[in-house]
Amino acid sequence: MAENRSSFKGKIGFVLAAAGSAVGLGNIWRFPYLAAKYGGGIFLLVYIALAVTFGFSLMVAEIAIGRKTGLSPIGAFRSLDRRFTFVGVLGALVPAIILPYYSVIGGWVMKYMLGFVTGSAHEMANGTYFNSYIGETGEPLVWFLTFIAITAVVVLFGVQKGIEKVSKVMMPVLVLLTVFISIYTICTMDGAVEGVWYYIKPDFSKFSIMTVVAAMGQLFYSMSLAMGIMITFGSYMKKEISIEKSTRQIELFDTGIAFLAGLMIVPAVYAFSGGDEAALGQGPGLMFVTLPKIFEVMPGGAVIGAAFFIMVFLAALTSAISLMETVVSVLQDKFKLDRKLSCLCVLGICLLLGVPSSFGYSVWSEVKILGMQLLDFFDFASNSVLMPIIALATSIFVGYVLKPKALIEEVELGCEFKWKRLFSVVIRYVAPVCILVILVSSVLGAFGVIKI
Numbered sequence: 284m285a286e287n288r289s290s291f292k293g294k295i296g297f298v299l300a301a302a303g304s305a306v307g308l309g310n311i312w313r314f315p316y317l318a319a320k321y322g323g324g325i326f327l328l329v330y331i332a333l334a335v336t337f338g339f340s341l342m343v344a345e346i347a348i349g350r351k352t353g354l355s356p357i358g359a360f361r362s363l364d365r366r367f368t369f370v371g372v373l374g375a376l377v378p379a380i381i382l383p384y385y386s387v388i389g390g391w392v393m394k395y396m397l398g399f400v401t402g403s404a405h406e407m408a409n410g411t412y413f414n415s416y417i418g419e420t421g422e423p424l425v426w427f428l429t430f431i432a433i434t435a436v437v438v439l440f441g442v443q444k445g446i447e448k449v450s451k452v453m454m455p456v457l458v459l460l461t462v463f464i465s466i467y468t469i470c471t472m473d474g475a476v477e478g479v480w481y482y483i484k485p486d487f488s489k490f491s492i493m494t495v496v497a498a499m500g501q502l503f504y505s506m507s508l509a510m511g512i513m514i515t516f517g518s519y520m521k522k523e524i525s526i527e528k529s530t531r532q533i534e535l536f537d538t539g540i541a542f543l544a545g546l547m548i549v550p551a552v553y554a555f556s557g558g559d560e561a562a563l564g565q566g567p568g569l570m571f572v573t574l575p576k577i578f579e580v581m582p583g584g585a586v587i588g589a590a591f592f593i594m595v596f597l598a599a600l601t602s603a604i605s606l607m608e609t610v611v612s613v614l615q616d617k618f619k620l621d622r623k624l625s626c627l628c629v630l631g632i633c634l635l636l637g638v639p640s641s642f643g644y645s646v647w648s649e650v651k652i653l654g655m656q657l658l659d660f661f662d663f664a665s666n667s668v669l670m671p672i673i674a675l676a677t678s679i680f681v682g683y684v685l686k687p688k689a690l691i692e693e694v695e696l697g698c699e700f701k702w703k704r705l706f707s708v709v710i711r712y713v714a715p716v717c718i719l720v721i722l723v724s725s726v727l728g729a730f731g732v733i734k735i
């Protein structure tokens with residue numbers, strides 16, 4: 284399998300490809316709603332602290348495993364130690380769980396994109412619009428199907444490169460728009476400055492173990508960790524490229540965009556609601572409720588809103604493509620299916636899990652698993668349960684079986700590994716202990732033993 288892996292051309296090629304996968308709805312939709320819900324500044328602080336230590340080490344480990352073996356996740360773990368093949372297998376499951384509900388949200392984004400483009404911005408700014416929209420059965424389903432169909436067409440016809448090129452050009456525009464919208468909100472809206480404080484100033488009284496659980500789940504999700512994707516990327520990376528630097532760049536980029544998205548959304552919700560906890564804690568719908576309200580009062584808001592949702596759509600699409608591509612290639616490798624059939628299977632999985640996620644807001648709103656709506660449940664199962672298990676197994680594997688030294692050597696093939704001590708300590712001691720605590724808390728939380 285390893286023989287004819289093509290490599291990323293330039294230095295920047297690797298970083299851009301990995302960033303294209305990393306930057307998506309996780310940054311723009313998921314991060315702000317979690318930050319608002321889990322106390323603003325304290326969530327931000329915990330997230331950044333985790334990103335520079337834990338996220339960094341795990342990403343270096345995954346990329347190095349990929350580059351060392353030149354294989355995709357299942358093969359990579361198998362070739363290093365057969366007993367750990369299961370980590371690769373579990374890793375392949377995660378994108379299969381995420382992709383369906385990711386596409387449901389992708390569908391919401393498409394609906395808003397079209398709404399803004401066709402001039403229904405005003406309607407969408409109504410506070411009740413979003414909930415009544417997702418409360419419908421048919422339309423969200425159609426948008427979900429459209430989003431997943433576009434993703435499948437891209438993957439099937441292998442036109443990723445084209446889409447990625449477009450999205451690379453669009454990414455800086457997305458950043459500029461986000462900065463502009465944040466500045467506009469902060470300067471013009473009453474109460475937004477207090478909202479900024481809420482977002483950046485840690486309030487330690489709001490800290491709980493669930494802050495860490497949520498921040499860690501978000502870290503995995505946003506940086507595309509603990510699902511084998513970075514192993515796959517690493518397997519295409521040339522030996523002379525610095526894994527450490529690339530990781531820092533991806534991390535900075537990914538966290539930067541998440542931070543900006545939060546800055547655009549959290550202070551605005553704060554301002555609209557006067558800091559009301561229910562409004563801040565409303566969850567997945569936050570972006571769709573708050574942004575249209577900002578665009579409504581902003582001069583030229585309808586055009587800016589349209590541009591914004593187009594960019595978000597592109598960011599979501601590139602991430603969905605990399606999610607689907609991963610599942611398709613696992614099916615191809617493992618079950619020797621051809622590409623078309625693999626794609627069909629993935630579509631089947633998407634329907635199976637995506638339709639209930641979408642209906643969970645309408646006809647099946649009564650159906651709850653562990654007290655969670657279906658979409659929230661899939662999100663929880665992948666981010667708060669499966670991914671921590673994979674990260675735990677990876678750190679035990681690297682820390683005690685393979686030994687950090689083996690990966691440090693791999694990293695040093697490129698250049699000196701400056702943070703290798705931090706890497707070893709985090710992988711051997713900090714990560715296993717933290718993740719175990721997280722895992723236990725999230726499971727206890729889900730079963731209602733402790734409060735989420």
Ligand code: PHE
Binds near residue numbers: 305378505603605
């Ligand atoms: N990291 C992406 C995001 O933030 C989601 C994703 C996860 C994409 C895993 C690909 C693989 O939206």
